[in-house]
Amino acid sequence: MSKAVISLKLVEIDPNLKFEIANTELGGKAFWCIQCGMCTSGCPVAEFLKPHRIVKMVMLGLKDQLINCKEIWLCTTCFTCSERCPQEVDPANIIFSLKNIAAKQGIIPEGLRSIGKNLAETGRVIKISTYRERERKKLGLPKTPQVHVEKNREILEETSFIKALERVRQ
Numbered sequence: 001m002s003k004a005v006i007s008l009k010l011v012e013i014d015p016n017l018k019f020e021i022a023n024t025e026l027g028g029k030a031f032w033c034i035q036c037g038m039c040t041s042g043c044p045v046a047e048f049l050k051p052h053r054i055v056k057m058v059m060l061g062l063k064d065q066l067i068n069c070k071e072i073w074l075c076t077t078c079f080t081c082s083e084r085c086p087q088e089v090d091p092a093n094i095i096f097s098l099k100n101i102a103a104k105q106g107i108i109p110e111g112l113r114s115i116g117k118n119l120a121e122t123g124r125v126i127k128i129s130t131y132r133e134r135e136r137k138k139l140g141l142p143k144t145p146q147v148h149v150e151k152n153r154e155i156l157e158e159t160s161f162i163k164a165l166e167r168v169r170q
């Protein structure tokens, strides 16, 4: 008789994750989730990101998987999931909390990192090129208004934004 082979994959569990999330201002009602799926049924990016699954994974303590997955960064912050939740769970803000945890560990996707770098260096999320200024002039538009780069940088320093960018894992 042939033997059945079952391969088990060990997954690291962080039993404190649900408390870590629930203790934040953003994730307070995470424990109230009943896995009804109402959140996911209205999510515009549900093909890639399923908020009910994210909440479940938080409850299971799958921290490493959550903070290392690309999907949490695909959330459009539309808050449809939070509005639809019959339990007031607020999955959108739970996803925010996860992104904060990831960022504190230096896990920030490349695209967002470059937007953050632009913001720190120029005060804008995109750099204004000379081409863009020329095109504005042709269209009779005024020059792009000046930004207070130093003031902006002070705010970014104060809110630890710069530190988070510097912490990015290589």
Ligand code: SF4
Residues within 6 Å of the ligand: 032, 033, 034, 035, 036, 037, 038, 039, 040, 051, 052, 055, 084, 085, 086, 087, 088, 089, 090, 091
């Ligand atoms: S709608 Fe609310 S209660 Fe239902 S699965 Fe989503 S988070 Fe949980």
Ligand code: SF4
Residues within 6 Å of the ligand: 039, 042, 043, 044, 045, 046, 049, 051, 074, 075, 076, 077, 078, 079, 080, 081, 082, 091, 092, 095
């Ligand atoms: S806030 Fe994010 S997770 Fe919630 S419905 Fe919108 S895109 Fe989906």
